[in-house]
Structures are given as C-alpha cells and as structure tokens.
Amino acid sequence: xDTPARINITERIDNARLGAFQWIIFILCxxxxxxxxxxxxxxxxxxxxxxxxxxxxxxxxxxxxxxxxFGVLIGSLLFSMIADRIGRRPVLIxxxxxxxxxxxxxxxxxxxxxxxxxRFIAGIGLGGIMPNAVSLTGxxxxxxxxxxxxxxxxxxxxxxxxxxxFLAAQLIQSYGWRSVFYFGGLVPLAVSMxxxxxxxxxxxFLAVRRKKLAQVGKWLARIDPTAPAGSGVEYVTxxxxxxxxxxxQLFHDGRALGTVLLWIINFMNLLNLYFLTNWxxxxxxxxxxxxxxxxxxxxTLQLAGAIGAFLQGWLVNRLGFVPVLATGFALAALxxxxxxxxxxxxxLLVVVVSIAGLGIVGGQSGVNAFxxxxxxxxxxxxxxxxxxxxxxxxxxxxxxxxxVLLGLKWAPQELFLAAAVPALIxxxxxxxxxxxxxxxxVAPQAEEAxxxx
Numbered sequence: 422x423d424t425p426a427r428i429n430i431t432e433r434i435d436n437a438r439l440g441a442f443q444w445i446i447f448i449l450c451x452x453x454x455x456x457x458x459x460x461x462x463x464x465x466x467x468x469x470x471x472x473x474x475x476x477x478x479x480x481x482x483x484x485x486x487x488x489x490x491f492g493v494l495i496g497s498l499l500f501s502m503i504a505d506r507i508g509r510r511p512v513l514i515x516x517x518x519x520x521x522x523x524x525x526x527x528x529x530x531x532x533x534x535x536x537x538x539x540r541f542i543a544g545i546g547l548g549g550i551m552p553n554a555v556s557l558t559g560x561x562x563x564x565x566x567x568x569x570x571x572x573x574x575x576x577x578x579x580x581x582x583x584x585x586x587f588l589a590a591q592l593i594q595s596y597g598w599r600s601v602f603y604f605g606g607l608v609p610l611a612v613s614m615x616x617x618x619x620x621x622x623x624x625x626f627l628a629v630r631r632k633k634l635a636q637v638g639k640w641l642a643r644i645d646p647t648a649p650a651g652s653g654v655e656y657v658t659x660x661x662x663x664x665x666x667x668x669x670q671l672f673h674d675g676r677a678l679g680t681v682l683l684w685i686i687n688f689m690n691l692l693n694l695y696f697l698t699n700w701x702x703x704x705x706x707x708x709x710x711x712x713x714x715x716x717x718x719x720x721t722l723q724l725a726g727a728i729g730a731f732l733q734g735w736l737v738n739r740l741g742f743v744p745v746l747a748t749g750f751a752l753a754a755l756x757x758x759x760x761x762x763x764x765x766x767x768x769l770l771v772v773v774v775s776i777a778g779l780g781i782v783g784g785q786s787g788v789n790a791f792x793x794x795x796x797x798x799x800x801x802x803x804x805x806x807x808x809x810x811x812x813x814x815x816x817x818x819x820x821x822x823x824x825v826l827l828g829l830k831w832a833p834q835e836l837f838l839a840a841a842v843p844a845l846i847x848x849x850x851x852x853x854x855x856x857x858x859x860x861x862x863v864a865p866q867a868e869e870a871x872x873x874x
Contacts, residue, residue: 458581466589492544500549501806520546525606576730692815726782753780761833
C-alpha cells in the first residue's frame with residue numbers, strides 16, 4: 422500500500438470508483454474507434470455508386486479496397502511504437518486529426534488512382550487508433566472493470582463498421598457518395614479538438630517515463646480526490662521502463678512464445694474477418710438469395726460481432742480470456758463450415774452467420790484486450806499494435822485468397838469449409854495460451870519504481 426508521500430498509481434486507480442473523468446476518456450476513445458470503423462469501411466459503402474458514376478469496371482476498385490489495409494498495417498506498427506515513446510495522448514490526437522483531414526480530401530478525388538493513393542495515406546493514420554485507444558482505456562480502468570472497459574471501447578470499431586453502413590446509405594441517397602467522406606472527416610475532426618482539451622495522458626506511462634509529474638498529481642486527484650499531491654509526493658508503479666527497441670522487448674522476459682501466439686491469432690482471425698466481410702454477401706447472392714437479402718446477411722455478421730463483444734466481455738470477467746475466446750473461435754469454425762451448406766434455409770443461415778460473427782468479429786475485441794493485459798505499460802501500445810499489424814497482413818490475404826478460390830470455381834461449401842480452418846487454428850492457439858500466459862511471464866517482476874513529484 423502507499424503512504425502519504427509515496428503514491429502507488431495503479432493501486433489508486435484500482436481502488437477508485439469509475440468517475441466522470443474516466444467516462445470522458447472512454448467516450449472519446451470510443452468515438453475515435455467508431456469513426457475508425459466507419460472510415461475503414463467507407464469505401465465499401467460508396468463503391469457501387471462510384472462504379473456507376475465513373476463508369477468503371479468493378480475490378481478497378483480491387484486495389485483501392487486493399488490500399489487502406491496496407492496503410493493501416495504500417496500505421497499500426499509505426500504509431501504504436503511512437504506512442505510507447507512519447508505517450509498515448511499526442512499520438513491519438515495527431516492520428517485522429519491526420520485521418521480526418523485525409524478523409525475530407527478523399528471527398529474531392531476524381532480518379533481511381535487518386536482514390537487509391539489517398540486511401541493508402543489515410544490508412545496509415547487509421548492504424549494508430551486501435552492500439553492507443555485500447556491501451557489508454559485499460560490504463561484508466563480499475564482492475565475490476567478493466568477487461569469490460571477495453572472490450573466495450575474496442576467494440577466501438579465494429580459498431581462503427583456496422584452502423585456506418587446504415588448512415589452511409591442515407592447520406593448517399595440524400596447527398597451523394599462524397600457526403601460519406603465529408604461526414605467521415607468532420608466528425609473525427611471535432612473529436613480531435615475535444616481530445617486536445619479533455620484527453621489526459623496515461624498516468625502509468627508518465628510515472629514510468631518520469632514525465633510531467635505535476636500533471637500526474639492533478640489527473641490522479643480527479644480519479645481519487647484523497648490522493649496527496651505536491652512536491653514531496655513520490656509516484657510509484659510496479660513497472661520499470663524497458664530500454665532498447667520496443668519490438669525486440671516484446672520477446673524478452675518470457676514474452677516470446679506468447680507474442681508469437683498472439684500474432685498467429687491476430688493473423689488468422691483478421692484473415693477470416695476480412696474474408697467474410699468482403700465475400701459473404703457475394704456468395705450468399707450466388708446461392709440464390711436476392712442482393713438486398715445477401716447484404717443484410719453480411720450486415721448480420723458485424724451486428725452479431727458488436728453484440729458478441731459485450732457478451733464476451735461479461736464472460737471474460739467471470740471465466741477468463743482463454744476459455745471464452747477459445748470456445749468462441751471453435752464455435753465460429755463450426756458455423757462458418759456450415760454457411761455454404763447446399764439448400765440452407767435463410768433463417769438457419771442468419772443463425773450460423775450470427776454465431777460466426779459472435780466468435781470472429783466479437784472475438785477480435787477480446788484479442789485486443791488480452792494483448793493489452795499481456796504487456797507492461799511501456800510496451801502495451803507496441804504489443805497491441807504489432808499484433809494488429811501482423812493481423813492486417815491476414816486482412817489483406819483473406820479477401821485476395823477468397824477471390825482466387827472463387828476464380829477457380831470453388832463451390833460455396835468448399836469455400837466456407839476452407840474458411841473454417843483459420844478459426845479452428847485460432848481456437849487451438851488460444852487454448853495453448855493457457856500454459857503460456859502465466860502471471861510470471863506476462864511482465865517482469867519489477868520492484869516499485871519511485872518517481873519524485
């Protein structure tokens with residue numbers, strides 16, 4: 422426990438009630454991720470209108486679809502490492518402002534090449550949102566609510582992708598496709614302005630890095646008004662700063678195997694998620710259902726994922742990450758395999774797609790939260806970002822492989838049997854984490870690191 426002159430920041434946050442200060446942080450991070458999800462999917466919403474207006478072949482937009490994931494891959498790796506050096510706050514504000522401006526510029530493009538370039542550049546900024554928003558949320562959450570907070574906030578990305586489709590449809594109908602990008606740029610622009618005034622830095626980060634210690638006392642007082650402050654106060658944390666290249670540190674202190682396993686899970690799950698997101702409506706339409714029905718079935722995947730993240734967050738608090746996520750991936754594998762079953766009734770199709778969404782889309786929020794708890798403070802953004810970066814390779818590979826298999830005339834049943842394999846691998850690897858993610862291997866057992874205020 423701490424003394425009046427020696428304040429353990431983590432204990433203070435863990436023992437405090439959730440207050441307005443923390444709710445503001447969670448809301449701002451959620452808004453960032455909601456618009457992140459909206460903007461990542463925006464090109465899919467406007468693509469049919471662009472094809473008709475510009476009179477171009479559908480295949481011309483293939484590279485455009487891959488441009489943003491390539492940018493996100495770079496941004497996830499780059500900005501997560503920067504955040505573990507300079508802080509979550511400046512990176513979150515900077516990348517939100519960055520992609521807001523690039524999204525507004527997207528509304529002005531007139532050619533496919535311009536669209537491809539801008540989407541790639543904007544994607545770099547989008548890649549910095551998830552690792553830092555999830556990390557900051559976890560660092561301001563008391564232990565009893567930390568997993569739920571991270572999963573709910575992280576789930577805002579799926580909510581943005583799902584709800585954004587309905588918003589985009591109305592905007593396109595009323596104001597044209599360019600209005601989707603105006604909306605997708607103006608809202609995060611406003612959010613970035615709000616963050617400048619209301620978003621704090623991670624207290625643990627400042628303590629570990631020994632920065633802005635006077636501000637630490639002011640922000641801590643908003644969480645726990647009884648916390649002493651002043652020049653005689655020492656702020657301590659159970660973690661120490663790691664020296665060297667952040668990526669290399671992910672493999673030190675017993676974290677190497679866990680890091681590799683998390684990368685495998687991210688790769689397999691995002692491969693599956695983007696394969697299903699991109700090809701599910703097309704395949705469903707190809708087995709005899711109308712286009713509107715096929716689109717709604719595709720939307721069901723995201724909506725079920727948003728619900729699944731809340732459900733999994735509740736279960737994780739009671740049962741732990743490993744059993745909940747491993748079970749979710751296993752159930753998803755079984756249901757994905759059944760999607761292409763010949764003659765499947767619409768009601769049953771909606772059920773199996775929903776269960777797949779619960780496990781795959783909802784499970785990704787759980788994987789992000791698990792990653793954030795696996796790494797110590799000054800490696801947290803790097804750890805989450807590296808996993809997502811590797812996962813983005815899967816996000817690029819999944820849709821491409823799906824297109825190749827469709828080109829080879831694979832039947833829907835064969836296609837979805839193949840798609841079940843990555844989910845099964847995710848389940849097995851997640852179960853393996855039971856023997857890997859032990860407390861002594863999650864972070865080095867450091868002494869309290871005193872930080873003079």
